[in-house]
Amino acid sequence: MDTILNITNGDSAVKIMKEANIPGDFLPWRDVLHDGPVPEGLSLDELSEVRAQFIIEQGWGNPEAIRNSFLERDKQLKSFENYEKVILWFEHDLYDQLQILQILDWFSQVPSTKTRIAIICTERYLGMSSPEEMQALCQYEQAVNEAHLQLARQSWAAFRSTTPKKWQDLLTVDTSALPFLKGAIIRLLEEYPDCVNGLSRTAEQALRVILQGEKRPGKVFNRYQETEERRFLGDSSFWIILNELLGAEPPLVKVPQGKQLTLPISPDQELTITPTGRDVLQGAINWLEIAELDRWLGGVHLKSNNIWCRDSISGRLKKPETMPDNFKLRQ
Numbered sequence: 179m180d181t182i183l184n185i186t187n188g189d190s191a192v193k194i195m196k197e198a199n200i201p202g203d204f205l206p207w208r209d210v211l212h213d214g215p216v217p218e219g220l221s222l223d224e225l226s227e228v229r230a231q232f233i234i235e236q237g238w239g240n241p242e243a244i245r246n247s248f249l250e251r252d253k254q255l256k257s258f259e260n261y262e263k264v265i266l267w268f269e270h271d272l273y274d275q276l277q278i279l280q281i282l283d284w285f286s287q288v289p290s291t292k293t294r295i296a297i298i299c300t301e302r303y304l305g306m307s308s309p310e311e312m313q314a315l316c317q318y319e320q321a322v323n324e325a326h327l328q329l330a331r332q333s334w335a336a337f338r339s340t341t342p343k344k345w346q347d348l349l350t351v352d353t354s355a356l357p358f359l360k361g362a363i364i365r366l367l368e369e370y371p372d373c374v375n376g377l378s379r380t381a382e383q384a385l386r387v388i389l390q391g392e393k394r395p396g397k398v399f400n401r402y403q404e405t406e407e408r409r410f411l412g413d414s415s416f417w418i419i420l421n422e423l424l425g426a427e428p429p430l431v432k433v434p435q436g437k438q439l440t441l442p443i444s445p446d447q448e449l450t451i452t453p454t455g456r457d458v459l460q461g462a463i464n465w466l467e468i469a470e471l472d473r474w475l476g477g478v479h480l481k482s483n484n485i486w487c488r489d490s491i492s493g494r495l496k497k498p499e500t501m502p503d504n505f506k507l508r509q
Contacts, residue, residue, distance in 0.1 A: 180261075180262040180263045181202065181260070181261045181262050181263070182201055182202030182203070182261055182262070182263045182264070182265060183202060183203050183204075183205060183254075183258055183260075183261040183263070183264045183265070184200060184202050184203065184204050184205065184264075184265050184267055185205045185207060185255075185264060185265070185266050185267065185281060186204065186205070186206060186207065186266075186267040186268065186304060187206070187207055187267070187268055187269060187273065187274050187277060187304060187305075188206050188207070188208060188305065189206050189208070190304070190305035191206070191267065191304035191305050191307075191312075192204045192206050194304065194305070194307055194308070194309055194312050195267070195304075195312055197309040197312075198309035198310070198312040198313040199309075199313070200312065200313070200316075202261070202263075202265070203254075203261075205251065205254050205255065206251075207251070207277045207280075207281065208247060208251070209229055209233075209277065209280075210233075210273065210412065210414075210415055211229075211273070211276040211277060211280065211337075211476075212272055212273060212276060212366065212369070212410070212411075212415070212475070213232075213415050213418065213474075214229070214232035214233075214236075214474050215228055215229075215232060215474040215477075215479070216228075216229070216337065216338050216474070216476045216477055217338060217340075217477050218335065218338040218339060218340065218477045222252055222255075222284055223252060226248040226249070226251075226252055227245075227248075229248065230244050230245045230247075230248045236414065236418065238414055255281075255284070258291075258293055259291055259292075259293050261293055262292075262293060262294065263293065263294045263295075263296060264285075264293060264294070264295050264296070265296045265297070265298060265319065266278060266281060266282075266295070266296070266297040266298065266299070266322075267298050267299075267304060267315070268297070268298070268299045268304075269299065269300070269301070269302070269303055269304060269358075269408075270299065270300065270301045270358035270361065270408055271303075271358075271362070271365075271408035271409060271410035272361075272362045272365045272366060272408065272410040273410040273411070273412075274299070274410070275356070275358055275359055275361075275362035276337065276362065278297070278299065278330065278356065279330045279333050279334040279337065279359075280334060281330075282322065282326055282327055282330030282331075282334075283327075283330050283331045283334035283335075285322070285327065286327035286328070286330060286331045287331075294321065295321070295322040296319050296320060296321050296322060297319070297320060297322050297326070298315050298316070298318050298319050298320075299318075299356075299357075299358065300315060300318055301358075301408075302315065303409070323355075325355040326355050326356065328355075329351075329353060329355045329356055329359070330356070332348075332351070333345075333348055333353075333356075333359065333363075336348055337366075337476040337477065338476055338477035339476070339477050339478070340477050340478060340479075341478060341486075341497075342367070342370065342475070342476075342478050342486055342495050343495075345363060345366065345367070345476065346363075346367060346494070346495055348360075348363050349363060349364070358408075361407070361408060362408075364493070365379075365408070365410070366475065366476070367488060367493065367495065368488065368493075369475055370475065370480075370486050370487060370488040370495055371465070371466055371471070371480070371485070371486075371487045371488065372487065372488055372490050373464075373487035373488060373489055373490070373496070374461045374464065374490065375458050375459065375460075375461050375463075375464060375465060376458065376464045376465030376466035376467070376469065376487070377458065377459075377465055378419070380402070380411065380416070380419055381419050381422070381423060382459070383402050383405045384398060384402055384416070384419060384420060384423070385423065385430060385431070385451060385455055385458070385459050386459065387401045387402055388431055388449050388450065388451045388455075389451050389455075389456065389459060392449075393448040393449050393450060394443075394447070394448065394449075395417075395420065395439060395443055395447050395449055396413075396443050398420075398449060399413050399416050402416065413441065414441060417439065417441055420439055420449070421439060422473075423455070424439060426454075426465070426468070426469050427468075427469075428452065428454045428468070429452055429454065429455075430451065430452055430454055430455035430458055430465070431449050431450065431451055431452060431455055432449070432450055432452055433447060433448060433449060433450075434446070434448060454468075466485060466487070470482060471485065484497075485497065
C-alpha cells in the first residue's frame with residue numbers, strides 16, 4: 179500500500195478521517211487566508227511568519243503554540259517526498275479554495291518528483307461528514323495535473339497582488355480545472371466595501387440580522403451563516419467584523435454599557451443596531467466616509483488612501499483616481 183500524506187482544511191476533518199480509517203498521515207492546514215495580510219513576494223516560511231503574527235494579534239491562541247504550528251506544518255509539507263502520494267482533501271467554499279491555491283502553488287514550484295499529487299474536492303463539508311460519508315469521498319480522487327498547477331499559480335499570485343485587478347480578471351479565465359474557484363473569486367470580491375453603503379457582504383448581512391431583532395451574538399452568527407451559499411466563515415472571523423462595527427466612531431452596533439463582545443460568548447451579551455447603523459444600511463450614509471478603513475484582503479491593504487469599492491449592480495470593483503479629503507463615494 180502507498181504511503182500517503184493527507185492534507186486537509188482543519189482538525190475536525192482529520193478527526194473524522196481517522197474515524198473513517200483513511201490510511202496515511204494527516205496535515206491540517208490551519209489558516210484563515212481570507213482574513214488578514216497575505217502579501218506578495220514572500221516565501222512560504224516568510225508568509226507563515228506574517229500569518230502567525232496576524233493570528234496572534236487576534237488573540238486566537240498562545241503565541242508560541244501558533245508559531246510552532248506554522249513551523250511544524252511547513253516542515254511536514256516540505257517532507258512530502260517521504261510519501262508515495264499526497265492527497266488534498268478540501269471543500270467548495272472560499273476558506274478551502276484559498277488553501278488549495280496556496281498548496282498547489284507551492285507544489286507547482288518544487289522540482290519534478292516521483293510523489294503523486296491528488297485532490298478530492300466536493301460540495302460536502304468535511305467537518306460535518308460522518309466516517310462513512312468521508313470514506314465515500316475517496317471515489318472522487320483525481321490526479322493533480324499541469325492545468326491544476328498553472329491555474330493555482332496564476333490565481334494565488336492574483337490573490338496576493340497589491341490591487342484586486344488580477345483577482346477580478348480571473349472571472350474571464352477558464353477555471354474549470356478547479357470547478358469551485360469561480361464561486362470563491364466572486365465571494366471574495368463581495369467582501370470589498372459596497373460603493374453605496376461601504377459595507378462588505380458579511381457586515382451588511384450581520385447588520386440586517388441585528389436590525390430584524392436578533393440580539394444574541396451566537397444566534398446572529400448562525401442566522402448570517404444561513405445567508406451563505408457556501409459557508410466559509412468561522413465565528414472568530416465573524417467576531418472581527420462585529421468588533422469593527424462596535425468600535426467604529428460612531429458605532430453601527432452597540433452592547434449594553436460596561437459589557438464587551440467576547441468569545442466564548444457570555445449570557446449577558448446583546449447587540450442592538452444604532453441610528454448610524456440604520457442609516458448606513460439604508461445607504462443614507464456611506465460607512466467609508468465616517469470610518470477609518472484598515473483591512474487586508476489577500477495582498478490588498480484597504481485604507482482611507484487605498485479604497486476599492488464594489489458596484490452592487492455590476493459586481494465590479496472601482497477605485498477613484500484621486501482621493502481628496504471631501505471625496506464622496508456616491509458622487
